[in-house]
Amino acid sequence: MFVKICGLSTAETVATAVGSGADAVGFVLTRSPRQVTPDTARRLAGAVPPHVLTVAVVAGTDIATVRELVRDTGLRALQLHGDYTREDFAAVADLGLTLIRAVSYDAPDLRIGAYGEDLLLVDATEPGSGGAWDYALLRERGLGDGWILAGGLGVGTVTDAIRLSGAGGVDVSSGVESARGVKSETLIREFIAAARKAG
Numbered sequence: 001m002f003v004k005i006c007g008l009s010t011a012e013t014v015a016t017a018v019g020s021g022a023d024a025v026g027f028v029l030t031r032s033p034r035q036v037t038p039d040t041a042r043r044l045a046g047a048v049p050p051h052v053l054t055v056a057v058v059a060g061t062d063i064a065t066v067r068e069l070v071r072d073t074g075l076r077a078l079q080l081h082g083d084y085t086r087e088d089f090a091a092v093a094d095l096g097l098t099l100i101r102a103v104s105y106d107a108p109d110l111r112i113g114a115y116g117e118d119l120l121l122v123d124a125t126e127p128g129s130g131g132a133w134d135y136a137l138l139r140e141r142g143l144g145d146g147w148i149l150a151g152g153l154g155v156g157t158v159t160d161a162i163r164l165s166g167a168g169g170v171d172v173s174s175g176v177e178s179a180r181g182v183k184s185e186t187l188i189r190e191f192i193a194a195a196r197k198a199g
């Protein structure tokens with residue numbers, strides 16, 4: 001089970017996620033209550049060991065700026081939310097990043113790799129909102145191993161969500177917060193433990 005904790009903004013919560021066994025940590029570089037500056041993302045990611053993927057999360061930012069953000073932060077993966085085209089994905093292919101295509105569960109093309117991405121993240125319609133959806137919807141679609149479930153997950157729901165969806169990975173932001181944009185170390189620990197147990 002691949003577990004990503006998203007929207008981190010402090011050294012303490014990054015250390016908790018890494019120490020609790022997260023496979024990936026996400027830094028939001030786009031407008032959000034969790035937005036961090038490129039400098040902060042670079043500093044926080046600098047303390048992350050190489051076996052944990054550091055992910056730049058953007059939504060709708062133009063590709064030229066995305067390339068600059070990746071260069072400035074040194075993050076190793078790129079999660080693109082929004083109306084990015086195949087050409088946009090091709091325009092970042094040379095950066096050597098793990099590419100994550102983030103789409104809504106009702107998007108037309110849910111084939112993993114359809115845009116050249118390594119991982120497909122299937123989310124609710126409004127990223128980072130904590131909104132849930134019917135996680136059983138994609139079970140019969142047989143998407144394969146490389147898809148990550150997101151949208152409204154939390155400590156109390158992740159076990160059922162994994163079972164219902166058949167996803168090989170989970171990603172959470174709002175569900176491990178004590179207030180909007182404020183991560184809880186306790187919830188991060190509990191979420192990772194629950195996801196590992198369910199997986």
Ligand SMILES: O=C(O)c1ccccc1N[C@@H]1O[C@H](COP(=O)(O)O)[C@@H](O)[C@H]1O
Pocket residue numbers: 006007026028030031032033034057058059081102121123127128129130131150151152153171172173174175
């Ligand atoms: O977390 C954010 O604020 C955010 C902002 C813009 C794009 C993506 C964002 N986060 C991603 O949203 C989903 C689900 O989040 P939640 O658990 O429902 O709050 C997840 O993929 C995050 O990586």
